[in-house]
Amino acid sequence: MDSFDDLIAANEAYAAAHDVSGFDGVARAGVAIVTCMDSRIQPLEMVGLGLGDAKIFRNPGGRVTPQALEALVLGVHLLNVSRVLVVPHTRCAVASNTEAELRRRVAESAGGDASWQPIHVVADQDEALAEDVRKVRTHPLIPDTVQVGGFVYDVDTGLLDQRL
Ligand SMILES: [Zn+2]
Numbered sequence: 001m002d003s004f005d006d007l008i009a010a011n012e013a014y015a016a017a018h019d020v021s022g023f024d025g026v027a028r029a030g031v032a033i034v035t036c037m038d039s040r041i042q043p044l045e046m047v048g049l050g051l052g053d054a055k056i057f058r059n060p061g062g063r064v065t066p067q068a069l070e071a072l073v074l075g076v077h078l079l080n081v082s083r084v085l086v087v088p089h090t091r092c093a094v095a096s097n098t099e100a101e102l103r104r105r106v107a108e109s110a111g112g113d114a115s116w117q118p119i120h121v122v123a124d125q126d127e128a129l130a131e132d133v134r135k136v137r138t139h140p141l142i143p144d145t146v147q148v149g150g151f152v153y154d155v156d157t158g159l160l161d162q163r164l
Contacts, residue, residue, distance in 0.1 A: 028052045029049050031053060033047075033087060034068050036059070036089055038155065060093075061128075062092075064086060081146070083146070086148070086149070088125055088128070088153070089152060129150045
């Protein structure tokens with residue numbers, strides 16, 4: 001288990017320096033963010049939020065999947081969410097490669113067949129964002145009082161561009 005030693009040591013320092021007790025699990029700022037797994041994105045920091053403020057759901061591409069909708073329904077009804085940001089980003093791997101190309105690279109790295117692994121690529125990022133925002137806005141369990149915005153995060157400037 002020594003491969004995690006550096007992270008555990010860092011966690012001990014984190015726990016010593018941060019008082020995280022006494023929080024409940026609601027989104028104190030009323031915010032939920034659906035975004036990509038990309039390591040260049042800091043979902044809380046990029047909108048000035050911190051611990052306890054927001055619900056974050058991440059996946060490759062920042063797509064509104066059935067699991068993302070499940071998270072948003074729970075967030076809206078049980079966890080104080082009133083604003084939802086859907087945030088794909090520039091230079092996203094799943095929006096700039098074909099499924100065949102990503103599969104080929106995975107297969108090469110794995111040294112074996114990857115044809116069975118679904119890899120959900122995005123052919124048109126604007127179209128996908130419009131579809132994803134619509135899925136949230138029209139969900140029967142997400143009321144019209146919830147604000148839903150579609151944005152693109154620029155990984156080079158750090159700026160959010162609201163598209164919807
Ligand atoms: Zn991405």
